[in-house]
Amino acid sequence: MKKITLNQLINCIMFFYVLSIYVFTSQAGWNILSNCLALFLIGLIWLEILLLRKEIIFNFFLFVYSLFIIICMVSVFYAIEPSTAFSKIQTLILIYILILSLINYVDTLEKLYFIMKCFIFSGFITSIYILINADFTVLERIGSELGNVNSIGMIIGISSILCLFYLLKTRNYWYSVIILTDLIVILLTGSRKALLFVVISIVLMLIFQEDIKLGSKFRALFISIVFIFAIFYIINNVPLFYQIIGERMGTMFDFFSSSGTADSSMNIRSEMILWGWSWFKEHPFLGYGIDNYRVLLSTSSGQGYTYSHNNVIELLVGTGIIGTALFYLANVIVIRDLMKASKVISKSLCYMFIAIIVGYMIMSVGMVYYDDKGIGFILAIGSIIYRLAKTEN
Structure with missing residues (x-):
């Protein structure tokens, strides 16, 4: 039987700890489990540092x-x-x-990429869990079973951005399924902050791609504008999304306008x-x-x-x-x-x-x-x- 190495054990605990950030951190009582995983992970990391006598x-x-x-x-x-x-x-x-x-x-790019994938798949698992447990017979914000919906939306937003990097890097279009699932859940959480965060971050990523040619910059800018219009068209014209987040975005824009908003x-x-x-x-x-x-x-x-x-x-x-x-x-x-x-x-x-x-x-x-x-x-x-x-x- 093949023995589990210390590095493999660290990777295993790393994944479950990252997943616990998504599903346990905001829940009273369950956050203790997340903290225990953090302490176990920290202990294993410093054990490796001592064994390898790292600087x-x-x-x-x-x-x-x-x-x-x-x-x-x-x-x-x-x-x-x-x-x-x-x-x-x-x-x-x-x-x-x-x-x-x-x-x-983290002393190699391999370890860095592994942690990024921990976030990507933790976000995807969390999104699937939220969708499975959502009650779509009631038009209300989803994700509250895991804690504050704004916090859930933001951290799933991180997953979607990391996933977009992998999609652009590898051209593996299975990542687009993860991104689409994450974006749907972000919209259904009704989190204005998470939506704006994802839009801003994705636009910055598209503009600052590897190719620095002027034509590529304009193409990225055009894609960014199309992406923004597509998102805001969907949240204002699909009834489910409008009821949950479209209307909330409208009250936010009203707040910053001269007319003000009635959103308490x-x-x-x-x-x-x-x-x-x-x-x-x-x-x-x-x-x-x-x-x-x-x-x-x-x-x-x-x-x-x-x-x-x-x-x-x-x-x-x-x-x-x-x-x-x-x-x-x-x-x-x-x-x-x-x-x-x-x-x-x-x-x-x-x-x-x-x-x-x-x-x-x-x-x-x-x-x-x-x-x-x-x-x-x-x-x-x-x-x-x-x-x-x-x-x-």
């Missing part, structure tokens, strides 16, 4: 991200509600250790941003403690105990301008390294990661992602592609 890598991204984590940890001591801040710190430390482990584990959720979240900005101006440098926006919201406005739905405001209120600047600087460092890597390795690969990171940064206005495990994977892998490129060459 420990601590890049500039990790250094800046470490400073962000330290600011978050310090904020516990002056937080309005220290227990809330401490709970969030536990999540951030787990993500940090996972990022550190991934950066030291949009109006309330706009007020939440304004409240957060006013609180930030009172404590601009260090904030009120990580994840303590919800404390201020419940005590000052009576709107309930919830987060700000805006990553920038959440960090400004929680960690002040110092913590916010460090977090986004870490994102920018990864983008810079990817742009450098694009000169010596697949441009499509690098700009795919850039598209995802930039997409998340743009969507900061409508979601909180500093504690998101999925984008943590993307930042970790993105930060090492330049090193892999130099090694491969």
Whole structure:
């Protein structure tokens, strides 16, 4: 009987952990299983590092991200509600250790591509599960059985973008089946953020393909415009999609127009941003403690105990301008390294990661992602592609 190698065991746990991010992270109780898989994966990675006596890598991204984590940890001591801040710190430390482990584990493009496929197939499995369990007799947003539908839509969006890269790279049209399934589920979650994220990222990917000829750029731009019009035609003319997401997109456009919108959720979240900005101006440098926006919201406005739905405001209120600047600087460092890597390795690969990171940064206005495990994977892998490129060459 063939023995299972340590690397094969790591790959197995890696896949199940990535899958758990999709199906367990947002579910109360089940997220413990996901965290256990993370700890097991981290243990196996560091066992391999010790056995192979690998050199420990601590890049500039990790250094800046470490400073962000330290600011978050310090904020516990002056937080309005220290227990809330401490709970969030536990999540951030787990993500940090996972990022550190991934950066030291992924030393070949083969490992990088395997992790990308873990995301692709986890997203596809999640999409199939959601479709099987959906009740189409009721016109409502699907995916809530796995947690927050916006979070589900966003992480499936990552899968679809990674899948598009493989489709363009290999011309294996089975990947188009996965992309189509993912896009249908994203539309049926009714997540405006996920739809905009996917559209923005795919357009960036199509424009920044390998071929830099001007004619190819115009062709990619034309395809992008057709893709955008096709998506918005479908959500406005197919009754199922219109009821779930088309109408929601309409209220969003109304909000940004001079006429305004009657969508209460949009109006309330706009007020939440304004409240957060006013609180930030009172404590601009260090904030009120990580994840303590919800404390201020419940005590000052009576709107309930919830987060700000805006990553920038959440960090400004929680960690002040110092913590916010460090977090986004870490994102920018990864983008810079990817742009450098694009000169010596697949441009499509690098700009795919850039598209995802930039997409998340743009969507900061409508979601909180500093504690998101999925984008943590993307930042970790993105930060090492330049090193892999130099090694491969």
